[in-house]
Amino acid sequence: MNIVVCIKQVPDTETQIKIASDGKSIETDDIKWVMNPYDEFGVEEALVLQKEKGAEVTVVGAGPQRVTEALRTALAMGADKAVLIEDDDFYGADPITVAKVLAKAIEPLNPDIIFFGQRAVDDDSGVVGSAVAEFLDMPQLSVVTKVEVGDGTVQAHRPVEGATLVLESTLPCVITAQKGLNEPRYASLPGIMKAKKKPLEVISLADLGVERDDKLEIVALNPPPERAPGKQVEGETGQEIAINLVKLLREEAKVI
Amino acid sequence: MAGVWVIAEHRDGEFRKVTFEAASAAKKVAEEMGAEVTAVVLGKGLEAACADLGKYGVNKVLYAEDDAFEVYLVNAYAGALAGLISEGQPEVVLLPASMQGKELGGRLAAKLDTSIAVDCTKLAVEDGRLKATRPIYAGKVYADVLIKSSPQIASLRPNVFDADEVGGEAVVETVSVTPGEIKTKQIEVLKEAEGKIDLTEATIIVSGGRGMKDADNFSIIEALAAELGAAVGASRSAVDAGWRPHSDQVGQTGKVVTPNMYIACGISGAIQHLAGMGSSKLIVAINKDPDAPIHTKADYSCVADLFDVVPAMTEEVKKLD
Numbered sequence: 001m002n003i004v005v006c007i008k009q010v011p012d013t014e015t016q017i018k019i020a021s022d023g024k025s026i027e028t029d030d031i032k033w034v035m036n037p038y039d040e041f042g043v044e045e046a047l048v049l050q051k052e053k054g055a056e057v058t059v060v061g062a063g064p065q066r067v068t069e070a071l072r073t074a075l076a077m078g079a080d081k082a083v084l085i086e087d088d089d090f091y092g093a094d095p096i097t098v099a100k101v102l103a104k105a106i107e108p109l110n111p112d113i114i115f116f117g118q119r120a121v122d123d124d125s126g127v128v129g130s131a132v133a134e135f136l137d138m139p140q141l142s143v144v145t146k147v148e149v150g151d152g153t154v155q156a157h158r159p160v161e162g163a164t165l166v167l168e169s170t171l172p173c174v175i176t177a178q179k180g181l182n183e184p185r186y187a188s189l190p191g192i193m194k195a196k197k198k199p200l201e202v203i204s205l206a207d208l209g210v211e212r213d214d215k216l217e218i219v220a221l222n223p224p225p226e227r228a229p230g231k232q233v234e235g236e237t238g239q240e241i242a243i244n245l246v247k248l249l250r251e252e253a254k255v256i
Numbered sequence: 257m258a259g260v261w262v263i264a265e266h267r268d269g270e271f272r273k274v275t276f277e278a279a280s281a282a283k284k285v286a287e288e289m290g291a292e293v294t295a296v297v298l299g300k301g302l303e304a305a306c307a308d309l310g311k312y313g314v315n316k317v318l319y320a321e322d323d324a325f326e327v328y329l330v331n332a333y334a335g336a337l338a339g340l341i342s343e344g345q346p347e348v349v350l351l352p353a354s355m356q357g358k359e360l361g362g363r364l365a366a367k368l369d370t371s372i373a374v375d376c377t378k379l380a381v382e383d384g385r386l387k388a389t390r391p392i393y394a395g396k397v398y399a400d401v402l403i404k405s406s407p408q409i410a411s412l413r414p415n416v417f418d419a420d421e422v423g424g425e426a427v428v429e430t431v432s433v434t435p436g437e438i439k440t441k442q443i444e445v446l447k448e449a450e451g452k453i454d455l456t457e458a459t460i461i462v463s464g465g466r467g468m469k470d471a472d473n474f475s476i477i478e479a480l481a482a483e484l485g486a487a488v489g490a491s492r493s494a495v496d497a498g499w500r501p502h503s504d505q506v507g508q509t510g511k512v513v514t515p516n517m518y519i520a521c522g523i524s525g526a527i528q529h530l531a532g533m534g535s536s537k538l539i540v541a542i543n544k545d546p547d548a549p550i551h552t553k554a555d556y557s558c559v560a561d562l563f564d565v566v567p568a569m570t571e572e573v574k575k576l577d
């Protein structure tokens with residue numbers, strides 16, 4: 001069984017995001033880059049299958065050279081090999097373009113399952129997994145919290161508004177991981193040492209025969225809309241504060 | 257003529273509120289483009305309900321009935337919709353950024369060789385094209401985006417766009433379309449507790465954090481929520497402690513919510529939590545630490561012990577008519 005996990009390198013969630021002088025991109029100088037948190041769930045799930053089913057786990061990332069770090073982290077967690085699609089200008093690409101590139105790189109690996117994060121915490125799109133599934137003509141199980149691989153099929157739990165759907169799909173299949181799927185392991189020290197010797201193949205967009213043809217264009221980035229300053233609810237005791245608060249909610253804010 | 261299409265979403269034989277929100281938003285876009293609004297409904301036994309979409313500004317409904325459409329499955333829907341869209345050539349396609357719409361949208365954009373603006377909070381028309389605004393980096397930045405190909409697809413964040421009743425009845429046209437090849441089946445639906453409101457669609461949310469101290473104390477949050485008709489949310493600390501299920505988590509690695517009011521109880525307001533609730537229309541903070549960051553984001557800040565304030569609030573709300 002072959003498993004591929006797609007990994008995006010994103011700014012750490014603590015990062016202050018600064019808009020660059022072009023008004024369309026962000027300043028990347030002081031950013032601490034990490035593996036997208038949702039992708040960690042994908043890696044973990046793949047490693048469980050590696051142990052249970054003897055699956056071979058390949059991690060794939062597209063972006064500038066620094067993405068190697070995220071891929072090495074996955075190798076240190078236990079993935080077998082990595083592919084970096086290196087392109088200096090890739091960060092901020094249209095997610096559909098990203099999907100086209102990843103699909104091209106993944107296809108020759110003959111995967112039974114391709115894991116993605118349910119969304120990347122930088123562009124907050126959640127598009128790439130669906131689009132790769134489409135490009136490779138595979139079914140998909142999206143935003144799942146439980147995966148069970150059977151013989152040629154896979155079952156998953158997909159929480160939706162007010163319910164959890166139990167879905168079954170044929171393999172090969174795309175799966176996008178949601179929090180709750182598992183507890184991702186940390187890379188151990190021996191793991192980190194071993195990762196240095198694991199294969200990491202570097203390829204280019206040209207090698208894949210894809211040209212950038214982005215259709216989604218960012219025309220401006222703006223800071224979030226400002227909120228009016230708030231007020232402190234007065235009162236000597238918790239009870240007084242509660243009474244005053246409910247009054248404000250009723251009479252001033254008119255929300256209850 | 258360039259049309260504006262809306263992909264309708266339904267469950268258990270009824271259209272969902274997000275469908276009405278998308279229809280209303282489509283109406284505004286269509287007016288500026290000088291176009292008409294067409295809603296696409298894939299379903300079973302929904303024909304009678306279709307005309308009602310007119311209330312929200314839909315001019316025409318394309319209704320396709322098939323057993324395969326009774327329950328949403330991404331392959332069946334994406335295949336059918338791509339067929340209808342290729343034929344009808346709308347300029348703009350809008351759908352809800354619900355769980356369904358998020359999955360479907362990406363697949364559809366790939367199928368139609370275009371792109372998609374996901375989870376938008378604002379739409380405008382500039383030079384005849386759609387300009388969509390979407391929060392990125394968990395709301396730390398808002399991006400204005402254009403799609404340079406047709407159709408321009410956008411999904412709309414639930415609870416952000418008003419569902420305006422403008423009256424009117426839509427013309428319903430029955431169409432036949434082949435579902436996409438189905439490779440997935442729905443085995444079971446595990447329903448949540450009856451009456452539980454989903455966070456992404458709730459108009460009021462009462463959330464608890466580490467300050468709740470244990471799982472049992474959430475009963476005071478639930479009591480307040482019940483009085484307010486609200487959903488219950490939680491910080492990651494409360495979820496990781498096992499006090500609440502994952503589905504209750506609000507934040508960067510949880511749900512992004514936009515209720516009319518968000519009440520944060522015993523939550524410090526870490527950047528990852530603010531990412532999930534910072535665009536709520538009204539924020540109330542109940543936290544005994546005056547320096548907790550949540551107070552700087554709150555419209556109404558209560559520097560007090562939540563175990564005093566929350567039960568007293570419940571009593572006060574009960575007194576309202």
Ligand SMILES: Cc1cc2nc3c(=O)[nH]c(=O)nc-3n(C[C@H](O)[C@H](O)[C@H](O)COP(=O)(O)OP(=O)(O)OC[C@H]3O[C@@H](n4cnc5c(N)ncnc54)[C@H](O)[C@@H]3O)c2cc1C
Nearest residue numbers: 465466467491492493507508509510522523524544545562
């Ligand atoms: C990659 C990553 C992703 C994350 N994603 C999320 C996410 O999606 N959602 C999320 O919430 N967090 C997320 N976090 C965690 C986040 O950084 C914080 O640790 C978390 O939000 C803190 O939860 P809290 O506010 O409940 O707890 P604390 O920060 O411990 O705050 C508890 C607060 O309760 C107050 N308090 C205590 N007792 C009382 C009382 N009796 N009355 C009133 N107030 C009281 C205290 O003053 C304190 O401010 C993420 C972190 C990382 C690294």
Ligand SMILES: Nc1ncnc2c1ncn2[C@@H]1O[C@H](COP(=O)(O)O)[C@@H](O)[C@H]1O
Nearest residue numbers: 006007062116117119120125126127128
């Ligand atoms: N540049 C990339 N390289 C590898 N995987 C990616 C890349 N961008 C996105 N992904 C994958 O697609 C998922 C969803 O990303 P997005 O659609 O951008 O929110 C991520 O969690 C990753 O698994």
